[in-house]
Amino acid sequence: MGMGAQTFLLGTLLVIVIILSTGMGYIKISSLEVIRIVISKITGNHELLDGIDSIFPYVVSEVRLPRILTAAIVGAGLSIAGVIFQGILLNPLADPYTLGVSAGAAFGASVALLLDIAFLGIYSVPVFAFIGAVSTLFVVMFLSSSDGQISPVNLILAGIIVAAILSAGISFIKYVADEQVSIIIFWLMGSFGSKTWADVFLTFLFVSIGFLICLFFSRDLNIISLGDRSAASLGVETNKVRVILLITASLITAICVSVSGIIGFVGLIIPHLMRFLTGADNKRLLPASALVGAILLLCADTITRAVLPTEIPVGVLTALIGGPFFLYIFRHRRMRKIGG
Amino acid sequence: MDKKTLFEVRNIDFSYGENKALDNLFLTVEPGKFYGIVGPNGCGKTTFLDLLVRNKTPQSGTIEYLGRRIEGYTRRRLAREISLVPQDFYINFPFTVREIVLMGRHPYITRFASPSAEDLDIVDGVMRKMGIDKFRDKYITELSGGEKQRVIFARAMAQDTPVLILDEATSNMDIEYTLNSLDIMAYGVEFKKQTVIAALHNLNLAAAYCDELIFMKSGRIVSKGSTDEVLNEQNIKDVFEVDSKIYFDQYSNSKQVIFKRRRQSERKDN
Numbered sequence: 074m075g076m077g078a079q080t081f082l083l084g085t086l087l088v089i090v091i092i093l094s095t096g097m098g099y100i101k102i103s104s105l106e107v108i109r110i111v112i113s114k115i116t117g118n119h120e121l122l123d124g125i126d127s128i129f130p131y132v133v134s135e136v137r138l139p140r141i142l143t144a145a146i147v148g149a150g151l152s153i154a155g156v157i158f159q160g161i162l163l164n165p166l167a168d169p170y171t172l173g174v175s176a177g178a179a180f181g182a183s184v185a186l187l188l189d190i191a192f193l194g195i196y197s198v199p200v201f202a203f204i205g206a207v208s209t210l211f212v213v214m215f216l217s218s219s220d221g222q223i224s225p226v227n228l229i230l231a232g233i234i235v236a237a238i239l240s241a242g243i244s245f246i247k248y249v250a251d252e253q254v255s256i257i258i259f260w261l262m263g264s265f266g267s268k269t270w271a272d273v274f275l276t277f278l279f280v281s282i283g284f285l286i287c288l289f290f291s292r293d294l295n296i297i298s299l300g301d302r303s304a305a306s307l308g309v310e311t312n313k314v315r316v317i318l319l320i321t322a323s324l325i326t327a328i329c330v331s332v333s334g335i336i337g338f339v340g341l342i343i344p345h346l347m348r349f350l351t352g353a354d355n356k357r358l359l360p361a362s363a364l365v366g367a368i369l370l371l372c373a374d375t376i377t378r379a380v381l382p383t384e385i386p387v388g389v390l391t392a393l394i395g396g397p398f399f400l401y402i403f404r405h406r407r408m409r410k411i412g413g
Numbered sequence: 414m415d416k417k418t419l420f421e422v423r424n425i426d427f428s429y430g431e432n433k434a435l436d437n438l439f440l441t442v443e444p445g446k447f448y449g450i451v452g453p454n455g456c457g458k459t460t461f462l463d464l465l466v467r468n469k470t471p472q473s474g475t476i477e478y479l480g481r482r483i484e485g486y487t488r489r490r491l492a493r494e495i496s497l498v499p500q501d502f503y504i505n506f507p508f509t510v511r512e513i514v515l516m517g518r519h520p521y522i523t524r525f526a527s528p529s530a531e532d533l534d535i536v537d538g539v540m541r542k543m544g545i546d547k548f549r550d551k552y553i554t555e556l557s558g559g560e561k562q563r564v565i566f567a568r569a570m571a572q573d574t575p576v577l578i579l580d581e582a583t584s585n586m587d588i589e590y591t592l593n594s595l596d597i598m599a600y601g602v603e604f605k606k607q608t609v610i611a612a613l614h615n616l617n618l619a620a621a622y623c624d625e626l627i628f629m630k631s632g633r634i635v636s637k638g639s640t641d642e643v644l645n646e647q648n649i650k651d652v653f654e655v656d657s658k659i660y661f662d663q664y665s666n667s668k669q670v671i672f673k674r675r676r677q678s679e680r681k682d683n
Binding site: 160163164165289292295296298299300301302303305306307308309310348352353354 | 468503505506508517
């Protein structure tokens with residue numbers, strides 16, 4: 074299947090999933106009504122709303138769509154970041170959190186929740202999470218560079234150590250926090266509850282710009298997987314490409330974590346899965362991963378929101394489904410290799 | 414600057430931290446010749462080759478390529494002049510064989526452009542020559558060590574450069590493909606004025622293919638010159654610390670080196 078056809082098919086599937094999940098929930102709204110409401114919002118044509126319950130437009134455009142779109146964008150963002158981290162670290166088991174970005178975000182959010190910082194209003198926690206994520210990235214990059222060169226092995230080592238220190242810090246914060254401890258724990262597990270259009274625009278801006286940067290360097294990233302010596306002899310500025318992509322993918326991750334909390338396994342599994350479909354070429358892998366990541370995280374969020382009797386944090390659901398699924402693929406692939 | 418000089422290496426030093434890997438190296442490389450670098454493990458061959466492709470920069474001394482400091486070239490420009498077949502390669506992702514070979518055309522394809530018909534022709538031709546077109550659509554991760562090395566070799570050939578640098582590039586191949594690869598290199602040297610600089614462990618292959626030999630030991634060049642001149646028992650003894658016998662062999666039409674096993678009683682450390 075050609076790349077264009079594939080992207081079109083997955084894009085169409087995403088739109089269908091968005092429409093279906095917008096209709097699902099405590100108040101059931103048919104797909105046709107959802108489409109009419111959305112078109113009337115965009116065009117300003119109120120005649121389309123004739124015969125639709127007057128509460129429906131509010132539910133669709135102010136309650137459900139911001140949450141649904143944020144979930145889809147975060148799913149895409151985490152998957153893009155996963156592709157990039159796996160490519161740069163030459164490790165198919167890396168994920169957006171490998172370098173301690175999530176621990177940094179969690180630490181920042183925990184500090185904000187512990188100290189009850191509120192001078193930025195509802196954005197206090199996301200802003201602190203973002204600052205935590207970005208400063209962790211720069212500490213890790215600084216620790217792993219020597220003579221201006223950054224090696225994949227050093228990055229992973231520095232990331233693990235910094236993450237361990239930050240985890241201890243988070244444990245300490247939980248220990249000293251009294252009534253906020255449940256809020257901290259809930260935030261860490263990830264959720265898309267009460268997202269606004271501001272979240273949608275912010276994540277969309279970061280993720281789409283990041284996606285374009287990653288796509289721009291996708292062929293260089295392919296060649297980097299041959300190893301530094303080969304890549305350099307093919308004319309790729311390995312260190313420059315690595316630093317640019319590392320910062321881009323970390324910023325995408327930081328913005329995702331700061332609006333949604335920590336959602337595991339999406340960034341690990343989606344790129345893995347999509348390599349079966351598209352092969353390893355990052356130019357094809359990136360768009361496919363972004364679209365499938367969006368579809369799957371949105372489905373997971375819809376399950377917790379509209380299918381399960383009580384809402385559980387989406388991060389817990391992705392880990393519960395994603396973990397065993399990953400083990401299955403892992404086992405299956407090994408069996409296939411042994412079988413010849 | 415003499416136009417006939419390809420590389421002019423002057424007074425190179427390179428250290429890894431405290432460890433000196435290359436010590437005061439001088440070398441002139443002329444175009445259209447097959448150079449062999451021989452020496453024991455850890456003598457600095459790979460480091461030296463890395464300097465020639467500018468993967469590393471010497472701490473002191475200069476390297477000129479075609480009369481211009483090598484630092485003055487952009488990476489992309491240099492990638493159209495010099496290609497490298499590295500010693501170790503480790504690819505974790507399931508690229509197909511054809512995708513890997515096509516990466517060799519990277520220096521010629523502008524960003525966002527697709528490979529041209531010419532690029533694809535070159536890739537197909539190279540894959541046929543290296544005998545890998547039968548698994549062109551297989552994943553590199555599924556191949557054996559020797560097969561992977563042929564793919565990496567083909568990738569460097571697809572780069573279509575006047576200079577090829579081989580770092581133990583045939584170490585995992587069976588004898589058929591070793592000879593096949595080196596024959597292709599020798600043909601390029603003879604008829605296309607290409608220059609090959611190869612680090613080789615097998616002295617008899619070096620003797621059969623190389624016009625010039627460079628003996629290295631402990632980061633220094635011990636001896637250099639035409640293969641006939643410098644391939645002798647004394648140099649082998651100096652560099653590898655083993656006894657050998659060297660004779661002219663009719664069948665291979667080159668000098669050949671032979672060794673004998675050492676009995677316990679003959680060993681120095683006994």
